[in-house]
Amino acid sequence: MLIRAETLQAAITQMLRAAGTEDAAAHVVAADLLEANLQGHDSHGVQLAPRYVLNVLDGKLHPNAAAQVARRDGPILVVDGGMGFGQVVGRQAMDMAIAVARDAGTGLLALRNTHHLGRIGAYGERAVAAGMLSIHFVNAVSGPPVVAPFRGSEARFGTNPICIAIPPATPDARPLVLDFATSAIAIGKVRVAHAAGKALPENCLVDHGGRPTTDPAAMYGGGPRGALLPFGGHKGSGLALMCEILAGALTGGGTNQPATPKDRGIVNGMFTIILDPTRFGNIEAFRAETAAMVAHVKTSAPGGDQPVLVAGEQEQLTKAERLRKGIPVPDATWEELCDAAGRVGITRGDLAALAGI
DSSP states (O other), X not given: OEEOHHHHHHHHHHXXXXXXXXXXXXXXXXXXXXXXXXXXXXXXXXXXXXXXHHHHHTTSOOTTOOOEEEEEETTEEEEEOTTOOHHHHHHHHHHHHHHHHXXXXXXXXXXXXXXXXXXXHHHHHXXXXXXXXXXXXXXXXXXXXXXXXXXXXXXXXXXXXXXXXXXXXXXXXXXXXXXXXXXXXXXXXXXXXXXXXXXXXXXXXXXXXXXXXXXXXXXXXXXXXXXXXXXXXXXXXXXXXXXXXXXXXXXXXXXSSTTSOOOSSSEEEEEEEEEOGGGGSOHHHHHHHHHHHHHHHHTSOOSSSSOOOOTTHHHHHHHHHHHHHOEEOOHHHHHHHHHHHHHTXXXXXXXXXXXXX
C-alpha cells in the first residue's frame, strides 16, 4: 500500500508515545524513520518501528535516555548513549562535537552504548547544516553478525556503514552525502525484500552452506542463517573491519568478536570526525574547487539512458517522488506495525486511522 508520509509519521509517533517515549523524542525518531523511507532507504524506515517498540518493552531500549559525556580531552569527546534512542542521543552527541569543532577546528566523537542510530546520512546532514564536513564509521553488536569477510562464508561483521558529508559548494547546490553499508546490501533491505516476496540482486548473499543465492529467506526464512557478502570483495571487507576497530574498539562499545555480549537490542557504536573547512585555508577556493569537480563529474557522457548522479542526488529524486505518491509499505510490514501497536494498546483500526488508510 502507499501511505502519505505525514500520516504515517503521525502513526509511528503515537506508537512510540504509547511505548513510553516522551513527545519530543517520539517526534525525532518517527521523523528520522520517515525521512529514511522518503529517501528510498526503506531498510532504515518504518519497518524498524516494531523492533524499537519490542526493545522498549523488553528493557533493551531506554526511550528517554540522554547522551552523557564520559570523557573530554581537547577536541576528543567520548559520549555514552545510555541505550537511548540512537536518533536522539546521536543528535545530542553530534551537536556537542560540532560545538567542539567550532572552537577547535575539529571534533572527534566516540559514541558508544546507543540503540540503533538509524540512517547515518542524517548525522552527515546535521554536520553540513552547521557548515562542517564529517566522516562517520559505525558498527553494530546487535546479535549474531550478518556479513561474511572476504573469502569467507560465515558472518563476522555487521553491515557497518560509512558516511562522508561535505557542505554545498554554492548557495543553490545540495550537500554531498555519501552513506553506504560495507555489505553488498543492507540487512534491512533483505528484510524488506523478504516481506515483499522479492528476490535480491545476485552476488549479495550466500545460504548457510556458503552457496550463492538471491532468496532473502536465507536470512529470514526461519532456518539456519546464511550471510551477506561485503561489497567489492576485499575492499568492503577491509572497510567493515576498520569500522569494527574505530566504532567498536576505540569507542569502548565492543566489536563483533565472541566475547562481546549479544542480545541487547540494536547496539551501535560510531566514531565521527568533524572538520571546520574554514580552518584549512581559503574557504571560497575550497567551495569553487568542489563545485568545479562536481560539475566535471556530471559532464561525463552517460553510460545508458540515466544521467550521471553524485552522492545524495538519487535520494532527493526518490524523496520528491514519494512525497507525491506516498510511502510504499509491504503488507507484511503493516502487519508487524499492527502487532507492535497492539502490544502498547493501539488497535489495528486506530493505527489505520492515524495512518490515514
